[in-house]
Amino acid sequence: MTLELNDMQGLLIRGFGNLPSAQYVLLRFSDFTGGKQYLRELLPAITPATDKPDEQAVQVALTYAGFSFLQLPAEGLASFSREFREGMTESHRQFILGDNGENAPDNWAWGNPAHDEIHLLLIIYAKDESTLAEKLAVEKNRAESYGVLELHTLPTGLLQDHKEHFGFRDDISRPIIEELVDNVEKKPGVTFPAGEFIMGYKNLYDEYAPAPSIPSSKDVLNVLPVSADLPDRKDFGKNGTYLVYRQMEQDVFGFWEYLKGASKDNSEAVSLASKMVGRWPDGSPLTLTPEKPDPSLSTANGFGFWNEDKAGLKCPIGAHIRRTNPRDHLVTERTQKDSLEMAAKHRMLRKGRPYGTPVSERLVPEEILGLPRDDEKRGLHFLCLVTDIRRQFEFVQNNWVNFHKFGGLDQDADPIIGNHYKSDIVVSDEFSIPAYPVKRKLKNLPNFTTIKGGGYFFFPGLRALHYLANHE
Amino acid sequence: MSTIHRGLTVSVVVEEEKLGQVNALLTEFNQHAKVNHADYRANMPSTYFISWLTLPAQEYAERMVLPPRILLMTSYVGRKKQHISELVHFLGLRLQAVFELSKPGSSRLSSMEDMMAFVNEHTVFQAFYSGFKFIPTEDIRREQEIRSEVYGFLDKQRSVPAFATQSPSEIKKTIEDFVSNQGAFAWATEGLKEIKRDKLRMLLPLGIFLLVMAASILCLLLSFFINSPILSGIGLVFPAFILILALLFVWLRINENNPHIPNEPVSDDWIREIIEREKNPVLNEMTVIAPLKKGLIRRIFLGLSLRLITLVGYFSYIPTVHTARWLQLDGGRRLVFIANFDNISEAYAHDFVDSDNRSRNMAVVFSHAAGFPATKWLVKRGYNHRSEYMKGVRAHQKITQFWYAFNTELSVENLKNNRKFREGLFRDMDEKEIREWLLTI
Numbered sequence A: 001m002t003l004e005l006n007d008m009q010g011l012l013i014r015g016f017g018n019l020p021s022a023q024y025v026l027l028r029f030s031d032f033t034g035g036k037q038y039l040r041e042l043l044p045a046i047t048p049a050t051d052k053p054d055e056q057a058v059q060v061a062l063t064y065a066g067f068s069f070l071q072l073p074a075e076g077l078a079s080f081s082r083e084f085r086e087g088m089t090e091s092h093r094q095f096i097l098g099d100n101g102e103n104a105p106d107n108w109a110w111g112n113p114a115h116d117e118i119h120l121l122l123i124i125y126a127k128d129e130s131t132l133a134e135k136l137a138v139e140k141n142r143a144e145s146y147g148v149l150e151l152h153t154l155p156t157g158l159l160q161d162h163k164e165h166f167g168f169r170d171d172i173s174r175p176i177i178e179e180l181v182d183n184v185e186k187k188p189g190v191t192f193p194a195g196e197f198i199m200g201y202k203n204l205y206d207e208y209a210p211a212p213s214i215p216s217s218k219d220v221l222n223v224l225p226v227s228a229d230l231p232d233r234k235d236f237g238k239n240g241t242y243l244v245y246r247q248m249e250q251d252v253f254g255f256w257e258y259l260k261g262a263s264k265d266n267s268e269a270v271s272l273a274s275k276m277v278g279r280w281p282d283g284s285p286l287t288l289t290p291e292k293p294d295p296s297l298s299t300a301n302g303f304g305f306w307n308e309d310k311a312g313l314k315c316p317i318g319a320h321i322r323r324t325n326p327r328d329h330l331v332t333e334r335t336q337k338d339s340l341e342m343a344a345k346h347r348m349l350r351k352g353r354p355y356g357t358p359v360s361e362r363l364v365p366e367e368i369l370g371l372p373r374d375d376e377k378r379g380l381h382f383l384c385l386v387t388d389i390r391r392q393f394e395f396v397q398n399n400w401v402n403f404h405k406f407g408g409l410d411q412d413a414d415p416i417i418g419n420h421y422k423s424d425i426v427v428s429d430e431f432s433i434p435a436y437p438v439k440r441k442l443k444n445l446p447n448f449t450t451i452k453g454g455g456y457f458f459f460p461g462l463r464a465l466h467y468l469a470n471h472e
Numbered sequence B: 001m002s003t004i005h006r007g008l009t010v011s012v013v014v015e016e017e018k019l020g021q022v023n024a025l026l027t028e029f030n031q032h033a034k035v036n037h038a039d040y041r042a043n044m045p046s047t048y049f050i051s052w053l054t055l056p057a058q059e060y061a062e063r064m065v066l067p068p069r070i071l072l073m074t075s076y077v078g079r080k081k082q083h084i085s086e087l088v089h090f091l092g093l094r095l096q097a098v099f100e101l102s103k104p105g106s107s108r109l110s111s112m113e114d115m116m117a118f119v120n121e122h123t124v125f126q127a128f129y130s131g132f133k134f135i136p137t138e139d140i141r142r143e144q145e146i147r148s149e150v151y152g153f154l155d156k157q158r159s160v161p162a163f164a165t166q167s168p169s170e171i172k173k174t175i176e177d178f179v180s181n182q183g184a185f186a187w188a189t190e191g192l193k194e195i196k197r198d199k200l201r202m203l204l205p206l207g208i209f210l211l212v213m214a215a216s217i218l219c220l221l222l223s224f225f226i227n228s229p230i231l232s233g234i235g236l237v238f239p240a241f242i243l244i245l246a247l248l249f250v251w252l253r254i255n256e257n258n259p260h261i262p263n264e265p266v267s268d269d270w271i272r273e274i275i276e277r278e279k280n281p282v283l284n285e286m287t288v289i290a291p292l293k294k295g296l297i298r299r300i301f302l303g304l305s306l307r308l309i310t311l312v313g314y315f316s317y318i319p320t321v322h323t324a325r326w327l328q329l330d331g332g333r334r335l336v337f338i339a340n341f342d343n344i345s346e347a348y349a350h351d352f353v354d355s356d357n358r359s360r361n362m363a364v365v366f367s368h369a370a371g372f373p374a375t376k377w378l379v380k381r382g383y384n385h386r387s388e389y390m391k392g393v394r395a396h397q398k399i400t401q402f403w404y405a406f407n408t409e410l411s412v413e414n415l416k417n418n419r420k421f422r423e424g425l426f427r428d429m430d431e432k433e434i435r436e437w438l439l440t441i
């Protein structure tokens, strides 16, 4: 099935890496009519997936509160998934995500509806800072003139060599959407049917991804396509998807200080940090080059764990990349095939960008280790696109990232992004590194990342936006 | 003592109007068990899990009402008689209070003997699965303890320069010397003698079954050459078995043509109520109870499948599951499934449908239950199988008013790993095997 690129927002198929400047703007409608007029005017400015802009791009997503405010028909509202309707801060979602302690929504700068209710996320990309400033001014004006309140503007900044703030190359491993590749050779765990990430297409179960829909009678202007599964309903989800947003502050100095404390020299600190990530700072995977980094493998992604490293002697079972994508080896499975099939059901399209000034320009760990601590705030705006928040993002966050028993481990949450703590019944602040003759356990890991905000958004197709802007 | 982990299920009918009373009691007892967990562990050393719940009336095949029931489902290691006696002695008054509210129990439970007889009398057949085999409850803590002590000991050796250059057998010897020198670990030097016997015991029914089938095939072949009515008689067992299976399959296939009746969607509030109970940090429990789809063949086929599952129980494997059981009630018209598993059901239920194999195996049991997705020839799944399956699970999930688990801290992988470590102690292994064994520490 060919993808309707002209009905999709561009972020679904590209990361706008050629537009290095970007800001995320969080807004709230204050008036129903104004809100719809605003959307109508915004629509032509939104960059569809058919465009490959080199100046600027605009993308938009709404929260459940946003759709409610714009009075999407009740049947449509009810057809969104429960987790989207409840929102990231609802108490059970909080439990699933492990957002407790210092990660609790009470400590967030945004996204906690008890403090401010967000309706809309505007993502603006530009080729440079001045173009971004111009575009922001335009959007600010547009919003103001329709009573759409700007709640937060969150700057981003790409770092050198695709790095994230701890100094590791990021954005290497990405699921490939089969429909986007000519004569694709399908490979389990590597290529994916579009329905895993875009609604209106078949997913890995050979089903249409569950999508929001409205009764046909409520689509008076006949804007929306007919739902593939429900002939009497119109598909509001087609060419859209859910967007998960987590603002994660990174304690870069805390991270490297901890590692320094656990090592005899800088080189050991770097290799321990790489064990935590599962790749060397330059991106080369430990599974393929366990002893030292190999720059020729810095974007290598064609590896598995089943044959190469079942015991985790190269890349620990609890490493960040092995927990967030166990590939072909789940410790609890008995065959490589089952592992591959199971792990593939829990992938996401990552689209985030870092924010804040890096501790150094080149972000070379050996350099960072010698720097004095500063007070800058920096981190990652983690964004991912999924058609099923629970099966994909929440499952990974809950069952793989935070579950301290993942993969037969004893008391280990994800070393990089896990919530590390000790309570009467749970200890989750250890990291086990399998080794001969005995594994090494790092203990008392502090939290290296803290959640500062977040929300579940829906990232609609263009027809759905058109419907929203024009419905009765 | 047997170290086979087995299940016990007691089921009694209760009047609709008494359900509220029973529920209130079970909820109160549940609270008591949480607060007095240590007492429960000390007084019921054979018991791993207890799920105790009421089941409301359910409609079967649009024409029959299946009665409300009280279900007590436990799992234990050791002798059944001993386990029942332990339950009755420790939970006596509570069992009495609840079961006397059930119809048949009305005035008969005045003594411990009455209670034991009552439990025995109302025990029903089930297919039982355990994710860890041959581990009595007392071993849970001590196997964890010895592994972590040994780790602590080795971790200290790390600073000795020659440590990492020692051969695997030298390291193993160091570990075994350490263990032998700790008086508290004397139990670990004795090995695991009962296991072989228990393995054989578990495999015995399958062995007999295979033997009968093999004998039948042999007799069948011989009967071509030797004219003996006994040979021909025995020789017919195998073909008859195959023929009956084939006929049952065809009958089932005809039934599968009945139109699929999907479940009513469940409310968000109901789901919230269920998942609110799944917040234990390591293990949780889930109960799914559904009437079967209409047709006698569903009841027969499921009954047969559960018996075959029992037969091959030794070889079955369900990841992250501590125990699971399937049983039929009310003349086979109701399917009960309960599982104790690691983490939460939203993650666990995925295990059923995320791989092709698993999803096919699950269809063997669940496709008979009302509202669960339709199949062809039992295992061929249709469109939307996965979402219909997940909906089926939620639609028939029940709240377990009373849940007790002996072990609340270790995952099934932890338990198996601890056991692997213990099994390796003082056992001859080659260098490669020792390297693998060292990874369990």
Ligand code: HEM
Binding pocket: A164, A165, A166, A168, A169, A170, A171, A172, A173, A174, A246, A248, A249, A250, A277, A279, A320, A321, A322, A324, A325, A348, A379, A380, A382, A393, A396, A397, A401, A416, A417, A449
């Ligand atoms: C500040 C927070 C985070 C940092 C610093 C971080 C860092 C990294 C790095 C360095 C990689 C390796 C590069 C690559 O394979 O593409 C990676 C991969 C990945 N991360 Fe994160 N990450 C963060 C948050 C998250 C979160 C919240 C999730 C999802 C729950 C996540 C999921 C993934 C996935 C799925 C991969 C790819 C694994 C693979 O396919 O091999 N990350 N991350």
